[in-house]
Amino acid sequence: MQRVTLTLDDALLAAVDAHAERHGYANRSEAVRDALRRALAAAAEPAAEPERCCATLSYVYEHEKRELSRRLARVQHGHHDLAVASLHVHLDHDTCLEVAVLRGPTEAVRRLADAVTTQRGVRFGHLHMLPAAEDEAATVADNGGHPHPAKG
Template identity: 25%
Template sequence: MTVVSISMPDELLNRVDEFAEEHGYTGRSEVFREAARNLLGEFEDKKLEDRDLMGVVTVLFSYENSTVEERMIRLRHEYENLVSSNVHNHVGDHYCMELFILEGDLATISTFVGKIRATQDTFTVDYSVIPVDEMGPFAGHE
C-alpha cells in the first residue's frame, strides 16, 4: 500500500484521531481511506445518472474572509445556468452562510460542489441532491 503525506491543521488532525478512537478504527489511515471512498462515491450513484436533479449546497465561512465570498460570487456567475437561486446570510457576529439551489445534471453539480469544496478557508460545505424529473425523487424505492 502506498504511503501518502497530507497537511492539515492540528485541530482537525486531533478531531480525526479522537473520531478513530471513539469509533473503533485501527488508526487515522483507516478513517482517511473510508472518507476518501465516501467522497469519491458520493456522485457515482447510478440511480442519479441521466436525470434532472436539484441540489442544495450550504457553505459556512468567516465573515472576515472576503476571498471566500469573492470565490462564491465568481462560481455563481460561472455556473449561472446551474444556479437557480443563491442566498447570502450572516450567521452570528463572525460567520457567513452561502446557500445555492442548483438544477442540472449529475456531472455539472458534481463539478460545482468540487470547486466549492476546493475553496480554501471554508469551514463546512454540505449538500444534498435529489431527482426532480418525471420519475420523481422516490423512483426505484419501494
C-alpha cells in the same frame, strides 16, 4: 406494492419507532421505505445517479477570509446556468451561511459543489441532491430552454 416481512431485534425496532414518531411518519412502513431509499441512494454507484438533479448546496464560511467572497462569487457566476436561487445569512461577525438551490446535469452540480466547498475558508459544506422530474429535460427543450411547463 409488495408486502415484505422483516425480522428486527427489539433495539432496532425501538429505534425505527422513535425515528418514525420524531419525524411524523404515519406508520413504520413509511419510515422504513424512506430509510431504504436514502440508504440505496447513498450507496449508489455514480453511474446509477440520475442524469439531471435538483439540489441544495449549503455551506458555512468565513466572510473575511482573504478574497473568499470574490472567489465564491466567481465560481458561482461560472455556473450561473445551474443556479435557481440562493440565501445568504450572517451567522455572526465572522461567519456566513449560504444555501444555493441548483438544478441541472448531476455531474455539473457535483462539480460546482466541489468547487465551492473546497475553497480555503469554507468550513462546512453539504450537497443534497434529488432526482429531477423525469420529464424535465423534455419540457425545457420543448419550451426553447425555458424551464416552465408548456401551457396546454
